[in-house]
Amino acid sequence: MNQNPFGVLFDLxxxxxxxxxxxxxxxxxxxxIHSLPTLAYEDYRNVASHGxxxxxxxxxxxLLDDYDPNTLREQFLTYYNDHLCVDTRMFDGIDxxxxxxxxxxVPWGIVTNKPGWLTDALLPHFEAFTNCKVVISGDTLDERKPHPLPLIHAGETIRLPADKIYYVGDAERDIQAANAAGMISVLAQYGYIRDEDNINDWEANHIVPTVxxxxxxxxxx
Structure with missing residues (x-):
């Protein structure tokens, strides 16, 4: 194994x-609540990264424009917060x-666009995350991905130069942020990739189909 120091940052x-x-x-x-048809897992899975x-x-x-977006968001987040880790699991192999x-x-951390109050409530459900060195949520700083600032801040926290840090994510904004931060961008193709996503255009340094x-x-x- 290459013994040069390196670190890893992950999307969540x-x-x-x-x-x-x-x-x-x-x-x-x-x-x-609004008497509209519900969706199956296969319908919403690959949109999950879009919050x-x-x-x-x-x-x-x-029909979205017919409703108050703040009300819908509050209804969504209230329910999600109350049922945060019912069926959520680590992907096979992540542990x-x-x-x-x-x-x-190897120092590692998490940089997510998930709001901090949800991130902070979710992570303790997983003992494997105990040694996480840094957690940056979507509202930790003034900017969020695809802006590189959250990754840069996380990199400074684990005290490694950007070119020694892998950033792993499953969305275009993850790759954009990593590339702009000068990190090694890794696309997790096993994640929430939509059929219409042209992942080869995202310019990831690495594409990994599986964990x-x-x-x-x-x-x-």
Whole structure:
């Protein structure tokens, strides 16, 4: 293994955690409140990385403008907060990856656009995240991804130069932020990628189709 010091930063939803079931349940709750058809998992899974706004747009479609967006968002987030970790799980292999990083004393952290009050409530459900060195949420700083500032701040916290840090995410904004920060961008293709996403245009340094291939990239190196 390459012994040069390096670090890893991760997106959260669609990269470390499969949060789509619980996010989708929140969407379906709001749809049911307004007597609209609910959606199946396969309908909303690949939109989960786009948060409340993206999911509500998916569910309400052309009717979205008929409703107050703040009310819908509040209904969504209230339900999601109350059912934050019902069916959310780590992607298969993530626990092994995190253990391997910890065993090798590789500093790692999380940079997500999820609001801090949700991030802070969700992470303690997973013992594997105990040694996380930094957590930057969508409202921690004045900017959020795709702006590079959250990644730059996280990199400064783990005290490594940008070119020694891998940033792993499943959305275009993740790759944009990593590239702008001068980090090694890694696209988690196993995450919430939509059929219409042209991932080859995102200019990721690496594309990993599975967690196993992510482990190969980061641990075997």
């Amino acid at each position: 939803d669609g990269t470390l955690l499969d949060t789509a079931p619980d996010l989708g349940a929140a969407l379906n709750h709001v749809l049911a 409340a706004a993206g999911l509500l747009k998916l569910g309400f479609k052309e 092994r990856l995190i253990r391997a990083l910890d065993e090798r004393n 196993a291939s992510l482990i190969e990239l980061l641990i075997i190196r």
